[in-house]
Amino acid sequence: MTTGKSIPHHIPAVxxxxxxxxxxxxxRYGVDYVLIEPEVDQPTPLLFSRNRFNLFSVHDIDHGGPLKQGRGAVWAREVMADHGLTDPDLKLYLLTQPRFLAYVFNPVSFWLIYRGTGLIAVIAEVSTPFGDRxxxxxxxxxxxxxxxxxRLEKPKALHVSPFQEIKGGYEFGFGVLGDQIAIRILHRNGEEGVIATLSGPRQPMTNLGFVKAALRRPLGALRTIILIYWQALRLKLKGATYRTRPTPPEQEVS
Incomplete structure (x- = not known):
């Protein structure tokens, strides 16, 4: 990934x-992500905004901290400092699904931390339909x-799906290249688990690209939550065991 002149990107992903x-x-579904540098005033097309209403937008309140109480990049820098990353020259990027009109729901967003041109850390921000993060x-x-x-491993800490236990751990793989994104998350729990991937080309943001995205997926992020409930129904009908939501972890980051 090039970290010279900052250009926001649109990723029509799968x-x-x-x-x-x-x-x-x-x-397998199509989904739209954007890659922005949230601490920099980047040039963006007419149909995309930061912290104000638009067809597509990214708001600080949606990221970095509890759901709907985010502090954006300020929070991410605090987390970085807690882990010994205090160099002000470190670059911070956010890979996330944007709001579509006024609605947003992100199962997972990624804060990407760069030293020069090298990705050195990622904060994977996981949110659930139960209101937990x-x-x-x-x-x-x-x-x-x-x-x-x-491959980076972390113990699973959050109840994400009512059909999966809070056991085992995650294996993260991050392929963030100049022309594409390819992220892989493997949840291991004995013989059970889930493989999740996100992949797609990196394209400069354009009004035409966002119009095409709106036509392909006219409900935007609302479609994401609808599909989550649809897949939950399919799993229930297949006989998967439903587990009630436990108390979420008090620790915000692990």
Missing amino acids: TMHKRRGAVSHGF HSYFCNDGNFAPITVKT
């Missing part, structure tokens, strides 16, 4: 989920550059 275990299940600070321990071959 997400894939595959459940392993006694009740197998899978789906927990973030995972991912690095190799020495802040070596994260490549497409790097």
